[in-house]
Amino acid sequence: MRRRFLIFLFIAIGLIAVTASYAINRGFQPYLPAPPPGPIQSTVSLGGISGRVINAEGEPVSGVRVEANPYPLRGGLVRDAGTDAKGIFRIYNLEVGRYKLSVSKEEAGYADTSNHFYAAGFVEMPEVIVYANQTVSWGDIHLGPRAGKLIGSVREAQTKKLIASNDLHSNYV
Amino acid sequence: MRKFIALMLRAGACCLVLSQQARAAATNTITNISYYEPTNSMYLWVDTAIDYDTYVYYSVAHWGYYYKNSDIMDSFGAQNDFGEDAYSEEFFPYDPNADYTIESYPNLIAKVRHDYGDTYEDYCDYIQWAMGDEPVYYPNYFDFNGSGPDVQINGSSILLGAVYSFFTEGGLAGPPDHVKVVSDDTTYDHDCYFPFRKLTLQVVDGNVPARRVGVNISIRERFFTVEDWNAEIGGVWSTCVNDWSKPSGCGVHFLGKFTDNMFAGCPPPPVPSYCGLPQFVVKWIWCPRGKPEKTLMMHVRDETSEHILTNGSGHYLPGTELR
Numbered sequence: 001m002r003r004r005f006l007i008f009l010f011i012a013i014g015l016i017a018v019t020a021s022y023a024i025n026r027g028f029q030p031y032l033p034a035p036p037p038g039p040i041q042s043t044v045s046l047g048g049i050s051g052r053v054i055n056a057e058g059e060p061v062s063g064v065r066v067e068a069n070p071y072p073l074r075g076g077l078v079r080d081a082g083t084d085a086k087g088i089f090r091i092y093n094l095e096v097g098r099y100k101l102s103v104s105k106e107e108a109g110y111a112d113t114s115n116h117f118y119a120a121g122f123v124e125m126p127e128v129i130v131y132a133n134q135t136v137s138w139g140d141i142h143l144g145p146r147a148g149k150l151i152g153s154v155r156e157a158q159t160k161k162l163i164a165s166n167d168l169h170s171n172y173v
Numbered sequence: 174m175r176k177f178i179a180l181m182l183r184a185g186a187c188c189l190v191l192s193q194q195a196r197a198a199a200t201n202t203i204t205n206i207s208y209y210e211p212t213n214s215m216y217l218w219v220d221t222a223i224d225y226d227t228y229v230y231y232s233v234a235h236w237g238y239y240y241k242n243s244d245i246m247d248s249f250g251a252q253n254d255f256g257e258d259a260y261s262e263e264f265f266p267y268d269p270n271a272d273y274t275i276e277s278y279p280n281l282i283a284k285v286r287h288d289y290g291d292t293y294e295d296y297c298d299y300i301q302w303a304m305g306d307e308p309v310y311y312p313n314y315f316d317f318n319g320s321g322p323d324v325q326i327n328g329s330s331i332l333l334g335a336v337y338s339f340f341t342e343g344g345l346a347g348p349p350d351h352v353k354v355v356s357d358d359t360t361y362d363h364d365c366y367f368p369f370r371k372l373t374l375q376v377v378d379g380n381v382p383a384r385r386v387g388v389n390i391s392i393r394e395r396f397f398t399v400e401d402w403n404a405e406i407g408g409v410w411s412t413c414v415n416d417w418s419k420p421s422g423c424g425v426h427f428l429g430k431f432t433d434n435m436f437a438g439c440p441p442p443p444v445p446s447y448c449g450l451p452q453f454v455v456k457w458i459w460c461p462r463g464k465p466e467k468t469l470m471m472h473v474r475d476e477t478s479e480h481i482l483t484n485g486s487g488h489y490l491p492g493t494e495l496r
Binding site: 032033073093116 | 253257355358360362369371389392393394398404406409410417419421425426431432433435436438450451453476
């Protein structure tokens with residue numbers, strides 16, 4: 001009887017040790033196994049955001065790209081949508097949480113309002129909370145001011161020859 | 174109450190019938206009739222969609238009627254030229270004694286009825302958007318925007334017959350092939366001061382020079398090991414936040430432009446001196462509905478608390494083409 005108890009105790013301790021070891025090591029496991037092939041199944045709660053984009057004159061603007069940037073910051077592809085002829089947009093399939101909305105229409109001179117260099121200090125990014133199975137109806141979002149364009153060239157100091165392929169950086173002063 | 178339940182059952186049955194995906198050419202129409210409690214209303218909507226291959230060449234539209242019993246309550250109509258669904262919705266006062274019905278007719282409107290952009294020359298990155306009445310005898314206007322100098326274009330050299338055309342960089346864009354960098358900005362998280370890299374890309378075709386696609390594109394991520402670029406993994410462990418970083422699923426991106434945020438994650442205090450993800454391979458993949466996927470670009474990613482590198486690079490210049 002005592003021998004059986006000792007064997008049982010030995011196996012139980014062994015099992016606990018293996019489980020604990022797995023749990024500890026899990027933190028250092030670098031890769032998650034590949035998902036099974038087939039359509040992607042979402043198991044998280046999803047919601048959406050809708051709204052309208054207007055310019056400085058209060059007119060709706062079509063063809064504007066609206067991005068829902070997760071906040072606090074998070075990696076991954078950012079969900080976006082475009083505005084229709086009435087300036088209306090709808091972004092679907094957003095995970096529940098907080099988002100900051102940025103807008104851009106580069107071809108018309110409106111840079112991305114999430115760009116710190118362009119928008120810092122004078123363009124506000126609306127903050128929206130998305131709830132499960134609901135489309136949050138946000139009001140109007142303003143485009144930023146039209147961006148200016150700085151054109152110039154870089155020349156070698158002595159020879160005054162043009163230098164190609166420079167990576168120039170600009171900073172606020 | 175019994176009347177309301179009966180109505181719901183009828184509305185549900187109606188919804189089931191109408192929700193059957195009605196194929197007309199290459200369109201799919203879905204309708205919904207439901208009760209909206211907050212305003213004691215009936216909520217009716219219609220959504221008509223087409224697949225990528227169709228919306229390259231067509232705009233999707235629909236029109237129809239909302240019925241209460243056999244009476245028309247209102248008509249609806251919608252058109253979308255950018256590859257998104259045509260969508261209509263309306264609320265009506267709830268009548269417990271009524272049957273509600275949606276009658277919808279999908280429609281495709283041709284964008285392009287001419288050859289690829291070989292009827293005029295490409296002047297310095299022109300982007301052309303042409304619109305016209307239907308039927309088209311002449312374009313209402315051609316609007317050119319670009320960085321080049323003003324030039325004269327002979328109107329007769331542009332073939333007529335186009336109702337809507339998507340041209341980029343002087344020609345009709347082909348299928349998605351790879352990506353071009355729009356912007357690449359690295360900032361630092363306010364709390365842990367770890368780098369946060371925001372890379373915005375434009376999907377372009379295989380032409381030389383590449384033309385940006387003029388329609389919405391579905392994109393997803395897939396992760397692979399560095400050792401074997403075909404060995405797929407479901408996620409990568411971040412020692413910064415002790416959680417998995419998983420690839421993003423298939424989502425539609427406006428006019429083929431998309432943003433990928435790269436970030437190792439911000440841990441709660443005390444912030445470790447070093448943490449991150451093991452190197453892994455990321456593939457950005459075009460995932461059109463009902464069509465085979467295509468890899469647009471792949472790179473080795475190195476995300477840590479100190480740097481975020483893609484193929485060893487911490488920054489791409491705008492315009493850089495990546496495959």
